[in-house]
Amino acid sequence: MRKPERYPEIRLLGASGNALEIIDGIHAKDPDVTVVVHDDEGRYDGKMVNLGGHLLQYGGKINARCCALAPENAFFLLTVGSPRDYRDRRKDIIKRLDLDDRRWWIYQDPQAVVRSSAEVSLGAIIMAGAYVGAKTHIGTHVILLPQSYVAHGAWARCRSILASGAKLNGGSIVGMDCYVGANAVIREGVLIGDGSIIGAGAVVLNEVPPDSVVVGVPGVVTPREEWDAKKRFVEITDTLGSDTRHPNERQ
Numbered sequence: 001m002r003k004p005e006r007y008p009e010i011r012l013l014g015a016s017g018n019a020l021e022i023i024d025g026i027h028a029k030d031p032d033v034t035v036v037v038h039d040d041e042g043r044y045d046g047k048m049v050n051l052g053g054h055l056l057q058y059g060g061k062i063n064a065r066c067c068a069l070a071p072e073n074a075f076f077l078l079t080v081g082s083p084r085d086y087r088d089r090r091k092d093i094i095k096r097l098d099l100d101d102r103r104w105w106i107y108q109d110p111q112a113v114v115r116s117s118a119e120v121s122l123g124a125i126i127m128a129g130a131y132v133g134a135k136t137h138i139g140t141h142v143i144l145l146p147q148s149y150v151a152h153g154a155w156a157r158c159r160s161i162l163a164s165g166a167k168l169n170g171g172s173i174v175g176m177d178c179y180v181g182a183n184a185v186i187r188e189g190v191l192i193g194d195g196s197i198i199g200a201g202a203v204v205l206n207e208v209p210p211d212s213v214v215v216g217v218p219g220v221v222t223p224r225e226e227w228d229a230k231k232r233f234v235e236i237t238d239t240l241g242s243d244t245r246h247p248n249e250r251q
């Protein structure tokens, strides 16, 4: 893992709570490191932005241009990562930016524990209180939120996110582009298929096929398409209320 003592500039792609946590961690170690934030909307006009009391440079929208304009010695981190972003959005941003691999940084909070035999890939973010055990593998752009736990031999593959308190027991594998919700527990040796989302507090006891949603204790697996279709149905019936006539038949 690369761990130079000082970085000339860190660019955070996403101005969310994740970014705030990282800025605190960076500045706790070295208050002189320059941190620049980018967001999706270009919502800050001025050159400086106040993020949770940190006065930072604003670098503009997250796009290929913002990367091209960054100094050559700037390193990047993808901090976008809410449950709704878990699958395609983060992947799309990385693809669109097409940054040289060496431009991605690894952020490891000073208060995280990472065993020396753990493999941590570029772009990974390991926040305060996270534990990364022996012989684990943390893929590119994985985010381990505070107090998440990756036990010995477990894997969190590319772009996946472990929310606060999520626990991967020994030898379990979370596939690519997954979101594991707060305090979810994955039983030892269990495989979570790519693109799946594990709800907050779920306990996953058996293998999960790709593109699934799992909620509850023990975890109940629903194919993502079915989950989304059910949600759409509930939303439509909610808007109808007690009036069950076709919208064209109403005044």
Ligand SMILES: CC(C)(COP(=O)(O)OP(=O)(O)OC[C@H]1O[C@@H](n2cnc3c(N)ncnc32)[C@H](O)[C@@H]1OP(=O)(O)O)[C@@H](O)C(=O)NCCC(=O)NCCS
Binding pocket: 083, 145, 163, 164, 180, 181, 182, 183, 197, 198, 199, 200, 201, 202, 213, 214, 215, 216, 231
């Ligand atoms: C699983 C999840 C992504 C589903 O989100 P969603 O698609 O917006 O689902 P909804 O909130 O509309 O809920 C749909 C149904 O699933 C149930 N449900 C949702 N999440 C659940 C969970 N974690 N455990 C049990 N049931 C859950 C709801 O009660 C609802 O049931 P109903 O249809 O019987 O009323 C979300 O609830 C979740 O757990 N996200 C993780 C949040 C998190 O950990 N954040 C961490 C920040 S550090």
